[in-house]
Amino acid sequence: MLGAKASKNSTLTLVFLSILKGIVGFYSGSSALIADAVHTSLDIFASFAVWVGLKLSLKGSEEKFPYGYYKADNLVSLLVSIIILFSGVELVREALLNITSPIELKLQGIALGTAIFSVIAMYALSQYKLRVGKLIDSQALIADAIHSYIDVFSSLIVVITIAGSILGVFWLDSAGVLVISVMIFKLGIGMARDSVLTLMDAWLDKDSIAKIRENVGSIQGIKRVDEIRLRKSGLVVFGEIEIEIEGDANLKRVEMLS
Numbered sequence: 001m002l003g004a005k006a007s008k009n010s011t012l013t014l015v016f017l018s019i020l021k022g023i024v025g026f027y028s029g030s031s032a033l034i035a036d037a038v039h040t041s042l043d044i045f046a047s048f049a050v051w052v053g054l055k056l057s058l059k060g061s062e063e064k065f066p067y068g069y070y071k072a073d074n075l076v077s078l079l080v081s082i083i084i085l086f087s088g089v090e091l092v093r094e095a096l097l098n099i100t101s102p103i104e105l106k107l108q109g110i111a112l113g114t115a116i117f118s119v120i121a122m123y124a125l126s127q128y129k130l131r132v133g134k135l136i137d138s139q140a141l142i143a144d145a146i147h148s149y150i151d152v153f154s155s156l157i158v159v160i161t162i163a164g165s166i167l168g169v170f171w172l173d174s175a176g177v178l179v180i181s182v183m184i185f186k187l188g189i190g191m192a193r194d195s196v197l198t199l200m201d202a203w204l205d206k207d208s209i210a211k212i213r214e215n216v217g218s219i220q221g222i223k224r225v226d227e228i229r230l231r232k233s234g235l236v237v238f239g240e241i242e243i244e245i246e247g248d249a250n251l252k253r254v255e256m257l258s
Contacts, residue, residue, distance in 0.1 A: 004055055006132040006141060010148070013125055014044045017118055028111040032161040035094040036118065039087055039154060070233035071199060077143045078195035081188050084147050088184035091154060095178050105165050112166070115158040122152045139198065139232075143191050150184055201231040212241070221246055221257055 018040040025033030059069045105111055126148035133141035164171075197204060209228050217225045226242040245257060 002132050002136050006129055007144070010125055010129055010144070011044055013121065014040055017121055018044060021114060021118060024107070024111055024114040028105050028107040030105055030111050030158075030162060030165075031097070032094065032158045033111060033115060035090070036115075036155060036158045039090060039151065040118075068233075068236075070236050074139060074195055074198050074233070077139045078192060078199065080143045080147060081191035081195055084150065084184055084188035084191065087147075087150075087154075088181045088188060091157075091181045091184065092178065095181070099171070105162060108162065108166050112159065112162045115155060115162055118155040119152055119159060122148055122155050126152060139195070143195075146187060146191070150187065198232050203230045203232070212239075216241060216243065219257070221253070 018037050020037075021033050021040060022037035025031070025035075025037055126145050129141055129145035129148060132138075133145050194204060203209070209230065212228055212230075213225050216222060222243050223246045224244040226244065228239065228241050230237055230239045232238075243257070245254070247253075
């Protein structure tokens with residue numbers, strides 16, 4: 001399954017980045033790099049949660065869950081949005097600490113190189129997960145891809161922090177982190193809202209309703225399309241359509257049109 005494979009690959013990549021940034025941050029004395037390592041470790045949990053959600057959503061139906069476990073994917077999407085909001089709080093906290101505790105780095109070249117490598121790796125990872133998420137139409141994987149894309153900016157903040165430290169300018173980190181935190185809160189709240197609405201069977205894609213009405217209405221034998229009800233459950237969309245047909249409504253004809 002592409003989604004589960006993408007989440008697994010993402011988790012392994014994030015483990016590597018977290019360990020790398022943690023070690024370099026510790027030996028260089030960069031609190032921002034250490035904070036970014038902690039931030040990345042949160043992403044490991046998020047990617048693992050997405051992987052679990054995708055696995056659960058693929059389980060077959062049973063007596064207790066006759067409609068399957070599809071909504072596990074949407075539950076995980078909500079969890080990821082909460083992690084994004086928590087990450088925003090963490091970044092604000094680090095920004096406030098850096099204002100009062102400016103740092104002087106050791107191993108400046110290695111620290112800067114690690115931060116730049118992290119930016120490139122996180123961007124590549126976000127694009128990979130976004131591509132797979134759109135391919136399989138997984139809300140949770142797309143949410144996780146957006147989270148990884150946000151981490152590109154947090155890693156850029158670390159680059160600016162280290163560059164600023166080298167040049168003796170320490171306030172750049174705090175100002176940038178606060179700006180990125182606002183973006184994180186905005187995306188996190190939006191994703192949480194969409195996840196909750198989906199779990200409540202709200203349908204958010206109004207354009208698809210119009211397309212379905214047009215396509216179904218063009219079928220020969222259908223006189224009018226009345227109500228269309230759709231709901232998303234993980235990777236699956238369930239739908240009901242009420243139509244009025246032309247001519248006799250015998251069972252064989254109704255079944256054919258259905």
